[in-house]
Amino acid sequence: xxxxxxxxxxxxxxxxxxxxxxxxxxxxxxxxxxxxxxxxxxxxxxxxxxxxxxxxxxxxxxxxxxxxxxxxxxxxxxxxxxxxxxxxxxxxxxxxxxxxxxxxxxxxxxxxxxxxxxxxxxxxxxxxxxxxxxxxxxxxxxxxxxxxxxxxxxxxxxxxxxxxxxxxxxxxxxxxxxxxxxxxxxxxxxxxxxxxxxxxxxxxxxxxxxxxxxxxxxxxxxxxxxxxxxxxxxxxxxxxxxxxxxxxxxxxxxxxxxxxxxxxxxxxxxxxxxxxxxxxxxxxxxxxxxxxxxxxxxxxxxxxxxxxxxxxxxxxxxxx
Amino acid sequence: xxxxxxxxxxxxxxxxxxxxxxxxxxxxxxxxxxxxxxxxxxxxxxxxxxxxxxxxxxxxxxxxxxxxxxxxxxxxxxxxxxxxxxxxxxxxxxxxxxxxxxxxxxxxxxxxxxxxxxxxxxxxxxxxxxxxxxxxxxxxxxxxxxxxxxxxxxxxxxxxxxxxxxxxxxxxxxxxxxxxxxxxxxxxxxxxxxxxxxxxxxxxxxxxxxxxxxxxxxxxxxxxxxxxxxxxxxxxxxxxxxxxxxxxxxxxxxxxxxxxxxxxxxxxxxxxxxxxxxxxxxxxxxxxxxxxxxxxxxxxxxxxxxxxxxxxxxxxxxxxxx
Numbered sequence: 237x238x239x240x241x242x243x244x245x246x247x248x249x250x251x252x253x254x255x256x257x258x259x260x261x262x263x264x265x266x267x268x269x270x271x272x273x274x275x276x277x278x279x280x281x282x283x284x285x286x287x288x289x290x291x292x293x294x295x296x297x298x299x300x301x302x303x304x305x306x307x308x309x310x311x312x313x314x315x316x317x318x319x320x321x322x323x324x325x326x327x328x329x330x331x332x333x334x335x336x337x338x339x340x341x342x343x344x345x346x347x348x349x350x351x352x353x354x355x356x357x358x359x360x361x362x363x364x365x366x367x368x369x370x371x372x373x374x375x376x377x378x379x380x381x382x383x384x385x386x387x388x389x390x391x392x393x394x395x396x397x398x399x400x401x402x403x404x405x406x407x408x409x410x411x412x413x414x415x416x417x418x419x420x421x422x423x424x425x426x427x428x429x430x431x432x433x434x435x436x437x438x439x440x441x442x443x444x445x446x447x448x449x450x451x452x453x454x455x456x457x458x459x460x461x462x463x464x465x466x467x468x469x470x471x472x473x474x475x476x477x478x479x480x481x482x483x484x485x486x487x488x489x490x491x492x493x494x495x496x497x498x499x500x501x502x503x504x505x506x507x508x509x510x511x512x513x514x515x516x517x518x519x520x521x522x523x524x525x526x527x528x529x530x531x532x533x534x535x536x537x538x539x540x541x542x543x544x545x546x547x548x549x550x551x552x553x554x555x556x
Numbered sequence: 557x558x559x560x561x562x563x564x565x566x567x568x569x570x571x572x573x574x575x576x577x578x579x580x581x582x583x584x585x586x587x588x589x590x591x592x593x594x595x596x597x598x599x600x601x602x603x604x605x606x607x608x609x610x611x612x613x614x615x616x617x618x619x620x621x622x623x624x625x626x627x628x629x630x631x632x633x634x635x636x637x638x639x640x641x642x643x644x645x646x647x648x649x650x651x652x653x654x655x656x657x658x659x660x661x662x663x664x665x666x667x668x669x670x671x672x673x674x675x676x677x678x679x680x681x682x683x684x685x686x687x688x689x690x691x692x693x694x695x696x697x698x699x700x701x702x703x704x705x706x707x708x709x710x711x712x713x714x715x716x717x718x719x720x721x722x723x724x725x726x727x728x729x730x731x732x733x734x735x736x737x738x739x740x741x742x743x744x745x746x747x748x749x750x751x752x753x754x755x756x757x758x759x760x761x762x763x764x765x766x767x768x769x770x771x772x773x774x775x776x777x778x779x780x781x782x783x784x785x786x787x788x789x790x791x792x793x794x795x796x797x798x799x800x801x802x803x804x805x806x807x808x809x810x811x812x813x814x815x816x817x818x819x820x821x822x823x824x825x826x827x828x829x830x831x832x833x834x835x836x837x838x839x840x841x842x843x844x845x846x847x848x849x850x851x852x853x854x855x856x857x858x859x860x861x862x863x864x865x866x867x868x869x870x871x872x873x874x875x876x877x878x
Binding site: 251259265382388499522 | 719720723724725729731732733734735736737808812815816819820821822832839842843846849850853857858859860861864865
């Protein structure tokens with residue numbers, strides 16, 4: 237098991253390297269570089285050339301790639317053009333905010349999805365089931381920004397219940413330590429609910445389908461024959477098996493933990509990875525875009541690895 | 557006799573989904589001719605930010621400019637508009653068209669007709685989605701057929717490539733590409749298609765692997781059918797239902813991704829406008845004009861629901877076939 241896990245890890249590292257190379261080549265192919273970004277016409281061309289030389293931009297592509305890769309391997313992803321800081325420190329400062337937001341969002345999505353599917357399975361094809369099916373289909377089909385803007389329009393602008401954007405209000409910024417918590421919680425509600433609603437459709441729709449199949453399996457019938465109530469048979473026996481593939485699904489949605497909340501973060505001005513990448517894209521901040529994509533890919537690789545391990549723990553028939 | 561079976565025997569959800577998709581496509585194809593000019597700015601002072609269903613009197617002058625008012629009457633050869641308490645007289649000889657107009661979907665800040673913009677947005681959104689799907693299908697089917705049929709080292713290499721591409725967070729990559737190259741519509745279609753073919757390739761490869769040792773394929777090979785003939789006359793027709801199901805879901809996904817990119821300002825670039833672009837523009841007046849964000853969002857959702865219903869129906873069809 238250890239050997240296979242190590243092999244997976246090796247494949248993961250190879251993958252990160254591939255993606256890093258691919259994105260580096262893309263950036264190299266893009267028109268313009270650091271020197272042409274300084275658009276002030278008073279800068280003499282000779283100065284531009286000197287900068288190119290000072291920053292090593294005049295060297296051939298393989299040489300630049302080699303030195304970039306050597307630096308990246310030690311965690312040095314260069315400096316962001318718009319934030320005027322190390323890319324690694326920009327990303328490190330916002331990553332916790334994104335993880336906080338998306339892990340709560342995913343937890344809500346999962347809890348809500350399981351709850352809805354169980355309610356639906358009480359009387360499959362009944363009125364309640366049909367209504368929830370319609371609701372989850374709509375949630376699945378609504379674009380993320382639609383859900384987010386709808387929540388803001390009603391709960392912030394109309395009812396003035398919750399703040400429409402940002403992570404902390406001014407008072408929150410001034411408070412220290414735990415005193416920030418109430419303010420942070422108020423700001424978290426809308427984006428977390430938006431992520432939960434946008435994602436619950438896929439979970440509930442999948443789970444309903446697999447529970448409908450699972451319900452007819454012999455081990456569930458056997459549990460019923462031993463005197464389990466229908467509810468017990470469903471929740472204790474069928475649900476754990478139906479949840480198994482969901483681990484893989486969650487593993488695949490782990491990149492979302494880092495990147496997928498991009499739209500949500502932009503709508504709610506949440507200071508996270510998505511927001512930073514968005515600013516980087518608008519400002520054509522190539523080092524930051526490059527670094528962010530690599531970090532996000534690394535997160536996917538780690539996520540898939542963790543999902544595989546979780547699968548092996550949850551299902552003894554599978555050994556990684 | 558799989559998909560081509562009599563339409564009335566198709567599952568209800570399949571018929572509903574395809575019907576809704578057909579209706580939306582018809583809207584995208586025919587709508588722009590009927591709904592008028594989406595860029596025409598109609599007198600923002602009177603016609604700006606009207607809620608859906610509002611009625612205003614509109615006079616179009618021969619030079620193309622427009623005046624609008626709350627009411628309209630004739631006075632001899634001239635037209636008189638009641639405009640915010642005052643009366644404006646337009647000389648009859650200057651007038652090209654005059655009449656009362658109902659703005660079924662309201663207007664935006666500068667007085668453009670939202671209905672006209674929605675049906676034009678349908679053309680962009682559905683067009684980009686459908687063409688990107690076509691790109692993804694061509695690539696995915698090609699790679700899947702090649703990998704499944706050839707097997708061995710070709711298969712191994714192609715499938716590792718698929719795994720690698722699947723692990724890249726696509727929204728980041730698209731953002732990246734959009735920032736580097738500011739895509740035209742055609743390039744956007746290519747980006748979206750290239751970001752989405754991997755699932756198709758996996759599916760087709762799996763189908764080919766399960767079909768290629770079956771007797772009818774062996775028979776086709778025995779009578780000397782070439783690889784192209786076998787691929788398109790024997791393999792693909794037998795994989796049509798799962799492929800169609802995947803394509804329907806993929807269409808919904810692509811339309812959602814395009815909408816998100818355009819909403820962020822990195823997808824469809826002005827002057828073209830998709831539904832996502834419209835939501836981004838309407839976001840600024842979210843608090844007092846729900847229709848500018850709500851209506852395009854609803855159309856995106858309707859399209860994705862239609863696609864999901866069609867996919868559900870196709871799955872039902874596949875189950876009843878086995």
